[in-house]
Amino acid sequence: MTVQNLVAMETFPWLKACMGSLEECSRFVDWLHEEERFEYGLLKSENRKREWLLSRILLKKLLMAEGALTDPRSCRIAKNRFGRPCILLLENNGVRQWACGISHSGGAAAVALSPLSHLRLGIDVQKLDLRLFRRKDAFTGPFDWLPESIGDDVAKANFLWVFKEAAGKAMGLGLAAGFKKLSVIASSNGTGYVLYGKRVIFESVYGRVRDMLWAVGILVRGKMNKQ
Secondary structure, rough: OOOOOOOOOOOOOOOEEEEEOOOOHHHHHHOHHHHHHHHHOOOOOOOOOOOOHHHHHHHHHHHHHHHOOOHHHHEEEOOOOOEEEEEEEEEEOEEEEEEEEEEEEOOOOEEEEEEEOOEEEEEEEEEOHHHHOOHHHHOOOOOOOOOOOHHHHHHHHHHHHHHHHHHHHHHOOHHHHHHHHHHEEEEEEEEEEEEEEOOOEEEEEEEEEOOEEEEEEEEEEEOOOOO
């Protein structure tokens, strides 16, 4: 399994993110908690099973790299009461929860996690796609701004999509957030902001690995009505 770390420690020391590809991840089925094994067995599509498994393995690899997990079977990825993914670390004295985000595209998965369980975060990964450029009027707005260093118009449209998708996931609304209502302001150093109205602000980090674009959005100011 190929794993690429995405977020530098000095950017957000409490946030970790990585991306990996799907080769041979089936050999990690033994890493699943018994409840995850049951859920895995219910999946019908082979592609869906590979994506689902890869995201779980990546999260557990990050946890082990952080020293937060020794046995991958003592951890499971579940959904909290608001339907967002979270990590449950099963310990002798109870259950410890971490915040996390998951995304898939083009045979790869990207994940992000933080020990700050209250954190509202989302991640999106997108294989560079000309179709998003052709449909950009449906999700871009007049206040979006990206630096020239981000690439050509196709890359800019794709980056705007991943910024807004990540923020939409952090909001717990996804596409229902209305992407034209979100405004992206990015710098050339891999950071940026997504604004939702006048009060809600998401801080973002972003990057590119070959033809895969990614962004993480973290709610840093404001309050969402829906959790």
